[in-house]
Amino acid sequence: MSDQEADVLSTDPEEAAEDQAEGQEQTPDRIDLSVDISEAGPCRKHLRVTVPRSEVDRFFNKEFSDLVKSASVPGFRPGKTPRRLIERRFRKDVASQVKAGLMMQSLEQIGDEQKIDALDEPNIDIEAVELPEDGDFVYEFDVEVRPEFDLPEYKGLKIKRPVREIGESEIDDGLKNFLRRFGAMKPKDTGAVKDDYLEVDIRFLHDGKVINEVENLNVRMDKELVFRDGRVADFAEKMEGVKAGDSREVKAVLSDSIRKEELRGKEVEAVFVVKGVSEQQLPTLDQDFLDSVGCGDEQELRDLVQSSLGRRLEHEQEEAAREQVIEKLLEGADWELPPDLLRRQSERTLQRTIFDLQEAGYPDDEIRAKINVLRQNSMASTARSLKQQFVLERIAESEEIKIEESDLEAEVFSLAQRTGESPRRVRARIEKEQLWDTLGLHILERKAIAAVVSHAEQEDVTVELSEPTGAAGLDESVMPEEAEEGETSAAATEEDSTKAEAEAGDESEAKDS
Structure with a gap:
């Protein structure tokens, strides 16, 4: 031509x-x-x-x-x-x-x-x-396409609502967790104990061959150490007494959802090379510290902690209602879902869970541990989550539930309050990670659940405070190929957040104003 x-x-x-x-x-x-x-x-x-x-x-x-x-x-x-x-x-x-x-x-x-x-x-x-x-x-x-199914009867369900008092011991533990955010690390020469922090390199082996190595990690000594694709049970007990310069080998169990089928659920050796041990020194509750967190006295700080624990209790109640509702709604949901769809949706499912936990006020390390546990059972949890999504979308349609721009903005400000970020930064992170649809679906499902609960018969049931799970989570994988998949994490890195904030530009400023 x-x-x-x-x-x-x-x-x-x-x-x-x-x-x-x-x-x-x-x-x-x-x-x-x-x-x-x-x-x-x-x-x-x-x-x-x-x-x-x-x-x-x-x-x-x-x-x-x-x-x-x-x-x-x-x-x-x-x-x-x-x-x-x-x-x-x-x-x-x-x-x-x-x-x-x-x-x-x-x-x-x-x-x-x-x-x-x-x-x-x-x-x-x-x-x-x-x-x-x-x-x-x-x-x-x-x-x-969406599966074809008959909408289950969702009105008049019977639901048990867990209730309990927030006692002084729970407030004490909550205050300690709050103070950890401001704690200073002090190196120690004596052996490590629970709640200490280890600076380590980790080498993973299977059948005597190295399969992965990660370096310069800071790990809290807790009951369990949870990676993205595996976990070490009784971690604090197994690592007790280690000092800088020590090496200790423990067993890590791989999840059942890793890509290498022959290694699913198998044990591998994890060699921890300890480079340093630190203990966390919590700040003194003097007036300078109280002023720095906006409290006039210690009681006001305890009241704030109690309020935060109250939000977590509300989250537990909502989750209990949600689980009961979903269990009843999915009783007849025996339709199949294609594996390709499940794989694509797994990270979206995890991100919706992160939104839930952030709104409830969970700290990042607890969120990371919970997400890693979910990630290791991602296919099963995603299948259930997708069926839940399809049913709740049908209920939302039946109840004429809509998502407005004001709903999204309210969610942004709520997340900003819980995470300590500015609304602009939260909005920029959502924009950067293309999570607006996920956030909208999260709101839609929550409204649909609320509609079902409003039609339900609720009975209050007194429960005891459950023991904390005691898990430390790491954004690292035992198997290197698992780290190459989607990188959903509890919070964006400082660098990514800063870039995202800059990219949001004038549009975000206009919305905030």
Whole structure:
């Protein structure tokens, strides 16, 4: 093709599709097409689309008619080039535009006319689809769809609501956890004990071969150490007494959801090389410290801690109600979900859990430990979470529940209060990690659960304070390939948060104001 010819059709297929779509919006003539829909597995349908030759010719005719008016061909004045010459020279390029336009309009038409509740856009390789010289234009694709099921009866459920008093000992423990945020690390020469911090390098081995090494980690001595894909039980007990320069080998158990099937649930050796031991010195509750946290006296600080514990109790009550509701709603949800969908949704499920825990006021280290435990059972928990999502979306539709912009903004400010970040930074992090849809779904599900609970019969049941899990969580993996997957964490790193905040720019400032 000559340079002049290339200039005439410089638009790439995607731009051509956009131009075609704009033209079709102005002339909304529907395509006379046929669609055959068949089942292609759990939550998946196969579509075979047939566009008759008459429609293909109509699209070609429109493209060539427009091109005749604008084409600049050597030897002819603009608009005076014979159409047959235009068709011969530019047939291949126009065919690319026609194919893109036909596919875009036909897909939009299918979306409008067919009852297909798609979960995502169809994944079609446009380049691999061929537009024939003669005959009908046929293309096929699979699309993931929401499962079809009867909405369970969700009104009049019987729910038990756990209640208890927040005692002084619980406030004492809560105050200690609060003070840990301001504690200073002091190196020690004596052996490590529970709640001390270890600076370590870790070497993981299986059958005597090194499978991964991580360096320069700070680990709290707690009952259990939880990695992204494994855990060490009785960690504090096994590491008790270590000093700088010591090495100690313990067993780590891999999760049942790692990618290497032959190692799922297996034990590996974890060699901890201790580079330092520190104890945390909590700040003294003098007036200077109380002033720094905005409290006039110790009682006011204890009241704040009690208020925070109250929010956690409310979270526990909401979770108890949620679990009972979901258990009852999913009793008959025996429909299958495709593995690909489960894998894609697992990180979204974890992120929704992080939102829940942050709102309840859990500190980052506890959130990290809980998320790592969930991650190790991600496929099973994701399957349940997805079924929960589908059922709650149907309930939200039945109850006419909507998500407004004000709901999202209220959630941002709530997260900012719980995490100690500015609303702008929280908003920037959500924007950077593309979590607005996840946040909206989180709010929708919460509203749907609240609607179900409002229709339920609730009975208060007194419960005792449960023992703390005592787990320290690390954003590290035993198996190196597991670290390559999605990096959902309890909070963005300082560098990422700063970059995200800068990228949010004036839009975030405008919203805050």
